[in-house]
Every structure is written in structure tokens, then in C-alpha cells.
Amino acid sequence: MHSKIAVISPSSIVTQKMKEEVEKRNLDIVVRQAFTVDAVNEAEELILKGVKIIISRGVTASALRKNLDIPIVDIKHTFFDCYTAYKKARTISDKIAFLATSKGFEHILERSKDLLEGVTIIPINLFEDKEVIDAKLSQLVEMGIEVAIGGLTLEKKVTSLGIKYVMTEADSEALRQAIDEALHLIRIEIEKEARRMELENKYEMINSIFNCVSEGIISYDSNGFITNINNNAIRVLGQQIEGKKINEILTSDIFMEAVQNGESITNEIINSAKTSFVVNIEPVKVDSHIIGAVATLQQSKQIQAVEQKIRHTMLNKGHVSDKTFDDIIGESEKICLTKELAMRYAAVDSTVLILGDTGTGKELFAQSIHNYSNRREAPFVAINCGAFPPSVLESELFGYVKGAFTGALNEGKAGIFELAHRGTIFLDEISETPLDVQIKLLRVIQERKIIRIGDDKVIPIDVRIITASNKDLKKQIKEGLFREDLYYRICVLELKIPSLKERAEDIPGLVRHFIENSKTPVQGITNKAMNMLASAEWPGNIRQLSNIIERLIVICNNGVISSEMVEEAADIVSKESVEIDNNITKIFDEKADNKGQNKNTDVGETMTEVELIKKVLIETRGNRGQAAEKLGISTTTLWRKIKKIDSIDEDFLKRVRYGEI
Incomplete structure (x- = not known):
């Protein structure tokens, strides 16, 4: 903040004493030394920086007072x-x-x-x-x-x-008096400015409210003469009517009836030469006397248009993203580096091209970038460019107006660029976009403006564009299937999503995630089955893995997913044909207790849960803590299961502890 008070001293002695006084009182006052013409030039520069009061002396003060329009405080001679x-x-x-x-x-x-x-x-x-x-x-x-x-x-x-x-x-008392007078004047100036700004803000606020409402507003006095009218009323009535009588403009008796009777009128319909209006009137009373009224008018067709827009908005409420970076499962180095890069991309508005094989989670990354950006509260609109014929794709992207083509909706339709205004648009399978649509898409990305099909009106848009492709776009450019200029527009930032083959260490975590979030309860999966899944090829990546796990959960009838089920459902065979499944079964009864606990014990793959627990308890001579650790579950879960065993085999745990088994 710049100083509001300045001293322009014509004397080195006054300058020194004034600086000492300002420093002593810790005041925000600028002290400069100049006289007559130089003082005026100095003062003009200070005024441009916000100075409102100047302190000076003698002829220099007179020169400043003669040439400037701000208060000049004189340091009086004593x-x-x-x-x-x-x-x-x-x-x-x-x-x-x-x-x-x-x-x-x-x-x-x-x-x-x-x-x-x-x-x-x-x-x-x-x-x-x-x-x-x-x-x-x-x-x-x-x-x-x-x-x-x-x-x-x-x-x-x-x-x-x-x-x-x-x-x-320069008498010190005279300097102090000059400073005090300047401080007093600046307080007055600040208060006056504050009051002026308050009144101006109130006026602008009222004026803005008056002109921003969708209705036309007209005020008139008790004789019917119009006193105020807002822009919307001028627009719908098509003429400047201030100073005329309201009955001359709108031929209806209701306006004067409201004044004469002192009663409000609500939602009255009146007709003019070109249109009909819905009118509301409220009398204005001062000391119980009616001095006039305020009327609002809205065209009937405008109300219908608003209703259509509300319906359209309600239909498009689904354009949201609910995925974040926390939903991207994996701890491998490649996926962590990819997430970190995507987070940096989220901080800017540049276009992003996401590359990756089918099923790697390109839309998941697009939604996460949106939800990590400052556009997170705005729409996220996604479209698969390969899912529409060329003509339909263009109308989906840019929208159309009434009668644009055969089959067009009567009210027209907003394209996804309009729906994504202020938010993010995700164009999946951008490689499938026809060349003629690519040209229009390039223009939109460059100019941030769209024109609906069948219209000539330009609509500005503010969107963050994210695209995705599972194809090599550079190869497509060479083959003439993709425009090079569009490629460089969409590939300002490039994000490559690693395939599941490149992050095989994340497969166990993904399998556990899919099982834990399944609606069908599953007790666990054997390590041999897990190893088979982790070592398999997944050309369909995470999507394929998710589908296989869902299939395994459905066919699993004893609560444990085995290697035989994996071989049957996914056509995956263990790499070691003579391998015996001597690994622990991972129990998923309590998701909070089992994560990361993969201990080993000698059990048969086809062993039931009860047989498994009995075997481990016998091996640990009934030590519940050791048994729970080997099983990879909590002691609470184990105790609950032992109670179930005791209901079938009474006193089993006692017999184990006393060596009777």
C-alpha cells in the first residue's frame, strides 16, 4: 500500500527534522526535498502513486497549492x-x-x-x-x-x-502540528472515500439487480407516469418509455387499479400487439400513502424457454466424474510415476493426450486429472468418438439448432462442448474421428468457440480438453488417417499408461481389490491361483483381469478360488506342471485384517475351510495367535470360526491343547 501523505520540503533542515519526526512516530509518510517547479513535478508523481495530502512550507507550499487540486498543509513559520x-x-x-x-x-x-x-x-x-x-x-x-x-x-x-x-x-512543534493536521485531513478523506464507495457500491448493486433479473421492471407514480425502467423492459417493449404514462404503453386497467386499491396483482396475463406478458404489480406505500407501484413483466415465450432449459439441465446432470487418483490401484514404480505426472498435468489447463492399450484405465486417469484440477466442481463430459457414425458424432460434439437436419429435435440440442463449459471434455478413441470432423475439432481447440450445426451464431466455450487413444497416432498420420496439425494440438501434454504386463507386480493387489469390492462374498484365493493370475498374459489389461475375477467369484462355490478354477475360467495353466499347491489360502472375511498378510503353511488346495483351520490349530497346538498369523487373519476372526467348529466338533480346541489330537 502506498503512502497517503507526503512531505515536500524546501529546506534541508526541514527535511531532516521531518524525517526524524516521522521515524519517531512510526508514520507511513514519504519525505522528499524540492522547491517551486521541481516540487510540483515531484508532487504530481506522488499523486499518481496514491498520495492524497501534501505537507510543505512557504513559497513551495504556495506553488503546490496553485498547481494541484489536493489539500496542501503549510508548515507555519513561528x-x-x-x-x-x-x-x-x-x-x-x-x-x-x-x-x-x-x-x-x-x-x-x-x-x-x-x-x-x-x-x-x-x-x-x-x-x-x-x-x-x-x-x-x-x-x-x-x-x-x-x-x-x-x-x-x-x-x-x-x-x-x-x-x-x-x-x-523549523520549529519542531510546527512540524508536529502540520503532521497532525495532515493525519486529520487524511482521515476525513478516507471516510469520505469510504462513504462514496459505499454509496456507489449500493447504487451499482441495486442497478445491477434492476438490470440482471430476467423480468422487465417498471416503476410509476400515483398518476401513472413511468419513473424508472430496466433494460429488459426496454428490450421487450421495444421503445424508450421513461416519462410516459404506463397506460399509453400497455393498454390495461390493472396498473392504475393496483395504485387506487392498494392491492398487489399476481401473475396477470395481458396482451400487447406482438406478444403476451405475465404481469406482477406491487404498490409502493410511504407513511400509509400510496405514491406509485412497481410492475414486473415477462414474456410468455420466455417462461416457456426457461422451462425447456431447466428440463435440459436436469437431463444433463449426469456429467460428473467420481474417480480420483486414490481409485488407481497399484504400488509399482511405473504406475506411481504415471500418477505423479498426471497430478502435475492436473495443475494446468493444457490439452492432454492419454495413450495406452485397451483396458489400462485411460478414462480413470482422465477423471482423476479433472477431479485434481481447479475445474473439479464443473462438468466432466466424456464421449467415445468411435461409437458414433461421422454425421452423428459431429452433432454430438457441436450440437445443432431446430431444423438443422431430418430428425433433429424441435428445440435443438447442445453439444458436449457446451455441456462441458468451465469443465473438462474427454474425447476417448480420438483416433476414430473422421477427417472432416477432425478439421472442425481443430478449429474449436484453436479458437475455443463452437457453432451449432445449422446455426451462424458463435458460442464461446471454456473447456479443458483431454483425449485418449489406444492406437499409434503418428502411424495413423503417416497413413493419412489422422491430421498432423490436430495431433500437435491435442498432444501438448502426453501421458502413457503402462500395460498390466509392465506392472505385473500390481496384479495381486488388483485381484484383492476386485474380490474385496465384490457383492458376492468370497473367503479367499490360494497362492497357487494367485501366482497363476500374476504370471498370465493379459492382452485386455485391467478390464480383462476384472472380468475374469468376476467370473471366478461367480463359479466359486466353496468360498475359496483355486488354481483349478483359474485354469477352467481363464484358460491359464500353471507354468510348472508338477507344482503342488502347498501355499496358504488367503481369507477375506475381514478386509481390514487381512491386507498384506501372506504367510505360508502346508495345506492342500482342495481342503475346506474347516479342515484348513483344524490343521493349522493342530500344528500350533491350539495357539490362536500363531494360527491366526499363519492363516493371515485376525484372532477375532479365528475365534469366531473356532466357535463354528466347536458347534460341529465339541471340545475340539481343548483336545488339541491337551495333545489328544
């Missing part, structure tokens, strides 16, 4: 100024002259003359011609003056005559 300078001059000579360059200075000197022995007072008007001033100063020599007392302006001229020069002093 008897102490004169006397201090006089005492200093007496140490040099007793032939002393005071050069009074202002009326205030001259007045003080005249009143103090009796106390200033032997002093000559010479008034000098610094605004006179140079020759007149020089003539007066030359008289000092003729008068035998040896010491002159005055301001900074005359110092050089006087000393050039061989006369000693003493600068006028």
Missing part, C-alpha cells in the same frame, strides 16, 4: 524559527537581513521585529521576474548586509554576492 536563525546569524555578523518569501513569514517577522535587534526585513516574491528578484538581492550589498536568512531557493544567488547565508529553522 517566532522560534526566526529567533533561532537570528541567533545563529549573530555569531557571524550583526548586519542581518531576513528574506521573507511568503506573507506568513513576513507577518511573523514584523510582529517579532522588536526582539530581533538591527534586523532588516526584505519581502521577496519568488513568482516575480528574475530581474526584479536579482535587483532586490543586489540591494543587500548596497545596504552593507553581511548575513542573510531565508529558504533554500535563494541560497545560491545570495552567496554568489559574497553574503553569508543562514537557512531558516
Whole structure:
């Protein structure tokens, strides 16, 4: 914030004392040294920086007051100024002259003359011609003056005559009074500015409300003369009507009836030459007297248009994204680096091209980028460019107006670029876009404007564009299937999603995620089955893996997914044909307890859950803690299962502990 007060001092002494006073009182005041013309130039620069009050002295203050339109506070000359300078001059000579360059200075000197022995007072008007001033100063020599007392302006001229020069002093009390006066004035200025801004803001707010509402608003007095009218009323009535009678513009008796009866009128329909209006009228009362009324009017067709827009908006409420980076499962180095890069991309609005094989999660990344960006509260609109014929794709992207083509909706349709305004548009399978549509898409990306099919109106849009492809676009460019200029427009930022083959270490985590989030309860999966899934080829990537896990969950009838089921459902065979499944079964009864616990024990793959638990308890001689750890479950879960076993085999745990089994 710039200072509101500045000091322009015509004297080095005043400058120094003023700086000391400002620093002592810790005030935000600028102190500069200049006089007359230079002072005016300095002041003009300070005013441009926000200075509202200037403190100065003598002729410099007069010059500033003459040339500027802001308050100038004068540092008044006092008897102490004169006397201090006089005492200093007496140490040099007793032939002393005071050069009074202002009326205030001259007045003080005249009143103090009796106390200033032997002093000559010479008034000098610094605004006179140079020759007149020089003539007066030359008289000092003729008068035998040896010491002159005055301001900074005359110092050089006087000393050039061989006369000693003493600068006028500045009384500290006068400086303080000048600062106090300036602070008082600035408070007044700030309060006036605040009140002005408050009134202006209120006026602008009321005026904005008056003009932004969809209805036309007209106020009129008790005689029917129109006093105010907003822009919408002028627009719908098609003429400037302020000052005319309301009955001359809208031929209906209801306007004056409302004033005469003092009663509101609601949703009354009146007809004019070209259209019909829905009118509401509210009388205005002051001290129980009706002084006029305010009427609002809205065209019937406008109400119908708003209704259609509301319906259209409700239909498009589904354009949201619910996926975030937390939904991307995996801890491998490649997927973590990809997520980090995507997060950096989310911070800017540049177009992003997401490349990756089918099923790698390109839309999941697109939604995550949107939800991590500052557009997260706006729509996320996705479209698969390969899912529509060329003609339909164009209308889906850019929209159309009524009658644009056979089969077009009567009310027209907004394209997804309009629906995504302020948000993000995701163009999946961008490689499938026909060349003629690519040209129009390029223009939209460049200009951020669209034109609906069948229309000539340009609609500005503000969207963040994310595209995706599972094909090599550079290869398609060489084959003439994709425009090179469009490629460089959509590929400002490139994000490559690793295939499942490149992040095979994430497969166990993905399998656990799919099982845990399944609606069908599953107890677990054997390590051999898990190893088979982790070592398999997945050309369909995560989508294919998810589908296989869903199939395994459905065919699993004993609560445990085995290697035999994997081989049957996914046509996957263990790489070691003689391998025996001696690995632990992963139990998924409690999702919070089992994550990351993959211990080993000797069990048969086809063993039931009860047989498995019994075997582990026998091996640990009934130690529940050790058994739970080997099974990869919590002791609470194990205890619950032991109760089920005891209901079938009474006192099983006791027999185990006492070595009876």
C-alpha cells in the first residue's frame, strides 16, 4: 500500500527534522526535498502513486497549492524559527537581513521585529521576474548586509554576492502540528472515500439487480407516469418509455387499479400487439400513502424457454466424474510415476493426450486429472468418438439448432462442448474421428468457440480438453488417417499408461481389490491361483483381469478360488506342471485384517475351510495367535470360526491343547 501523505520540503533542515519526526512516530509518510517547479513535478508523481495530502512550507507550499487540486498543509513559520536563525546569524555578523518569501513569514517577522535587534526585513516574491528578484538581492550589498536568512531557493544567488547565508529553522512543534493536521485531513478523506464507495457500491448493486433479473421492471407514480425502467423492459417493449404514462404503453386497467386499491396483482396475463406478458404489480406505500407501484413483466415465450432449459439441465446432470487418483490401484514404480505426472498435468489447463492399450484405465486417469484440477466442481463430459457414425458424432460434439437436419429435435440440442463449459471434455478413441470432423475439432481447440450445426451464431466455450487413444497416432498420420496439425494440438501434454504386463507386480493387489469390492462374498484365493493370475498374459489389461475375477467369484462355490478354477475360467495353466499347491489360502472375511498378510503353511488346495483351520490349530497346538498369523487373519476372526467348529466338533480346541489330537 502506498503512502497517503507526503512531505515536500524546501529546506534541508526541514527535511531532516521531518524525517526524524516521522521515524519517531512510526508514520507511513514519504519525505522528499524540492522547491517551486521541481516540487510540483515531484508532487504530481506522488499523486499518481496514491498520495492524497501534501505537507510543505512557504513559497513551495504556495506553488503546490496553485498547481494541484489536493489539500496542501503549510508548515507555519513561528517566532522560534526566526529567533533561532537570528541567533545563529549573530555569531557571524550583526548586519542581518531576513528574506521573507511568503506573507506568513513576513507577518511573523514584523510582529517579532522588536526582539530581533538591527534586523532588516526584505519581502521577496519568488513568482516575480528574475530581474526584479536579482535587483532586490543586489540591494543587500548596497545596504552593507553581511548575513542573510531565508529558504533554500535563494541560497545560491545570495552567496554568489559574497553574503553569508543562514537557512531558516523549523520549529519542531510546527512540524508536529502540520503532521497532525495532515493525519486529520487524511482521515476525513478516507471516510469520505469510504462513504462514496459505499454509496456507489449500493447504487451499482441495486442497478445491477434492476438490470440482471430476467423480468422487465417498471416503476410509476400515483398518476401513472413511468419513473424508472430496466433494460429488459426496454428490450421487450421495444421503445424508450421513461416519462410516459404506463397506460399509453400497455393498454390495461390493472396498473392504475393496483395504485387506487392498494392491492398487489399476481401473475396477470395481458396482451400487447406482438406478444403476451405475465404481469406482477406491487404498490409502493410511504407513511400509509400510496405514491406509485412497481410492475414486473415477462414474456410468455420466455417462461416457456426457461422451462425447456431447466428440463435440459436436469437431463444433463449426469456429467460428473467420481474417480480420483486414490481409485488407481497399484504400488509399482511405473504406475506411481504415471500418477505423479498426471497430478502435475492436473495443475494446468493444457490439452492432454492419454495413450495406452485397451483396458489400462485411460478414462480413470482422465477423471482423476479433472477431479485434481481447479475445474473439479464443473462438468466432466466424456464421449467415445468411435461409437458414433461421422454425421452423428459431429452433432454430438457441436450440437445443432431446430431444423438443422431430418430428425433433429424441435428445440435443438447442445453439444458436449457446451455441456462441458468451465469443465473438462474427454474425447476417448480420438483416433476414430473422421477427417472432416477432425478439421472442425481443430478449429474449436484453436479458437475455443463452437457453432451449432445449422446455426451462424458463435458460442464461446471454456473447456479443458483431454483425449485418449489406444492406437499409434503418428502411424495413423503417416497413413493419412489422422491430421498432423490436430495431433500437435491435442498432444501438448502426453501421458502413457503402462500395460498390466509392465506392472505385473500390481496384479495381486488388483485381484484383492476386485474380490474385496465384490457383492458376492468370497473367503479367499490360494497362492497357487494367485501366482497363476500374476504370471498370465493379459492382452485386455485391467478390464480383462476384472472380468475374469468376476467370473471366478461367480463359479466359486466353496468360498475359496483355486488354481483349478483359474485354469477352467481363464484358460491359464500353471507354468510348472508338477507344482503342488502347498501355499496358504488367503481369507477375506475381514478386509481390514487381512491386507498384506501372506504367510505360508502346508495345506492342500482342495481342503475346506474347516479342515484348513483344524490343521493349522493342530500344528500350533491350539495357539490362536500363531494360527491366526499363519492363516493371515485376525484372532477375532479365528475365534469366531473356532466357535463354528466347536458347534460341529465339541471340545475340539481343548483336545488339541491337551495333545489328544
